[in-house]
Amino acid sequence: MANEKHIQTTSGIPIKEVYTEPSDMAERPGEFPYTRGIQKDMYRGKLWTMRQYAGFSTAAESNKRYHYLLSQGTMGLSVAFDLPTQIGYDSDHPMSEGEVGKVGVAIDSLKDMEILFDGIELQKITTSMTINATAPILLAMYIALAKKQGADLAQLSGTIQNDILKEYAARGTYIYPPAPSMRLITDVFEYCAKEVPKWNTISISGYHIREAGSTAVQELAFTLANGKTYLKAALEKGLDINVFARRLSFFFNCHNNFFEEIAKFRAARRMWANITKELGATHPDAQKLRFHSQTGGSTLTAQQPYNNIVRVSNQALAAVLGGTQSLHTNGFDEALSLPTEEAARIALRTQQIIAFESGVTDTVDPLAGSYFVELLTDEMVKAAQIYIDKIDAMGGSVKAIENDYIQQQIGASAYEYQRAVESGDRVIIGVNKYVENEPEQGDIFRVNDTIRTHQIDQILALKNTRNMAVLGPILADLKEAAKGTENVMPFILRAVENYSTLGEIADIFREVFGEY
Template identity: 65%
Template sequence: MSDDRGKDALTDSGLPVRVVYGPEDALPDPAADLGEPGAFPFTRGVYPTMYRGRQWTMRQYAGFGTAASTNERYHYLLERGQTGLSVAFDLPTQMGYDSDHPMASGEVGRAGVAIDSLEDMRILFGGIDLGSVSTSMTINSTAAILLVLYIAVAEENGVPRAKLAGTIQNDILKEYIARGTYIYPVDPSLRLISDVMSFCAAEVPKWNTISISGYHIREAGATAPQEVAFTFANGLEYVKRALEAGIELEDFAPRLSFFFAAHNDFFEEVAKFRAARRLWARLMRERFGASDQAARLRFHTQTGGSTLTAQQPLNNVVRVTMQALSAVLGGTQSLHTNGFDEALALPTEEAARIALRTQQILAHETGAARTVDPLAGSWFVEDLTNRIEAEARRYLDEIDERGGAAGAVQYMQDEIHAAAYR
């Protein structure tokens, strides 16, 4: 635990924090830097009324063992008020191996659910109306295959593909940078992502074709500004490749979504989300002339797995609650709250229930969702928001000098490793 007494307090990312903030820290141009909720640059939120008009989606990430076991957990969560599905796949599925492949030995069903066939997908979503629930699938190298299986199951059950809502992660660059479940070389991988964007724009218009992920980057050791910068570097690379493939910006950019972590430093996390919205809107307008709709940053948040402890695991309930509150006050569109026992094992039903109830209490008992961006105007929060945006831009300039994200993989890896070591 840190001791913030004295003159040299720092955020978890190393940003200096003064003892007190005052009017001298006010925004120089509030109209340009804040704006109104639902309007460029979206600092205060992507919708005018935010949670008064549209509550965040409670989307608990789940998947383990067989399709039947995971389907049982989905029904358990939906019956208790979850409003969206989020599928965790095992490593063989993520890497394109069948469960009986020698390379899959010891990994089948461990990190998520094993899906080898259309029949597995039928079992996974058995008894669930895919026309009335949105589904997020955390899958990258094999995203196109899993999306096709999902569409097939939906159409077998009378749900047309045009009605399907959900997201595939489909973010291969962060696999090279921070995680490792890539199969193909960079350029063919990026070509496949553009193909999926083109297909969905024509056939599955409500589907988010990519979830550009800072979560894994942050969990690997990045700071908050690095999480924003490296995620956006990848996002800009995807936009550039899609445009080069002949896809119109306004046909795919409004369906881009993002995925961030929420860690323990409460005010830094709130500021990070606000800075990210503003920076992405400005980048999309500056570099591509995007419309306001195409420049909106919509994102999912998951509380920080790396912050949880195996010792005294019930303390994790408090950590998860504060992280979730930072995401809500930061304007997330959907949220996963970790189970308190995840440092030890897959969440038990009790842990999964408490995690979901945490969101429900925040939504219905605390007043946190009553007004839009309630921390706006705080001299401290606005100063942190500006600092994170400026630091993220500095990293983006470094990446641009290396030709963009595809040419800066090693640079981003090195920066993450250095931050994790510190």
């Protein structure tokens, strides 16, 4: 028809008015290539983990929020660290000024970690830590605390993000050049396989790629390409793919386009199963893509913020229909500030209502067999594979990042999206359609700048009480290990157990590896 509307997904995949061709539904959930879910019974057997991302100010303040969230029914904790912690500076470093405790909690030493989890038994919960360049140090602190609590390290479970490639491409909290950064990541793989076997050693993240402006297809492609690079790096280190690949997890964004997001998750499982199989994985658990998802922070608007409750609900439902293993829902006020307690509670209740009231958990892969969803899944696979093939031809993700390819692709998509919003071609309710004059927002969460003074006092007190006669040689041994090829994790663990600060350890690596 001449005046038929041209409709497409946010990645540019055309959407037909109606889908009439049946799809081959011979594939079963819990069977290769896992398009329909990694467990045969999915949420009928076990709900996803309802995990709320939280962390701000001091360890003591964040500890209060964790106890509150656990009392409200959160099933797992997710730690947000402040910017200095993420890039390896103690709170008393000049670079930390103005940033301490702002976008997450300030962790300078094991002492802070002890306060952060006071009254919380680490063996009884799962903890996700959004940390990358300094991931080995924060993991060592967590393990040290678990040991002090008397936990069985073989039962300790959780996740560190530990995904440095997307930092170079999209987020920016890297410290060292790619080669030594990859060495630290594979050292964590190797150490945890032996010492903390239930720990997820990396959460390969598409979330920040999407937040930087990529399309859904690019998020899928660049994330899996990064995952492939990590697999190859671990194989080159001599690790067994059937062991370490079981502990890899993924972290995806869940954006506004409902059906595209569901198809993205289904496509991701299928593609990853084939990637791992091609690289030698034969055990089903090494072929399964397990993922955490978070609703899209960049989709939240400061205008008419209560509209964000609807957006988050829409995105959370898509994540569940797409088969997520773990989910964080954003607070409606996060375009304005860190979430208030009320906003965090509403975000958690959103997940609980979907789980217990909607009925979508009653059957596995409820949208399977939909002509639209099945074909859209196939189209997502095809479109993402084109990008992956290009990256493979360049020599993998590290080369693609060094060539600025991934960054340029994300930048171009971000520009197109913003242009569409500004022209009105893409409607954002409250921003470019149904706009209202609004009063100033009242109840906004603010973190006080005096936190830095508190943290500096804590560091001084720590340095006055620790035993440098013991710690000095331990730090010297860490430096020698970094210069060589030994796994650095046991050396980091000894350093943090003797109350070395995060900045002291990061500075040793800066000296040996250089900065990027």
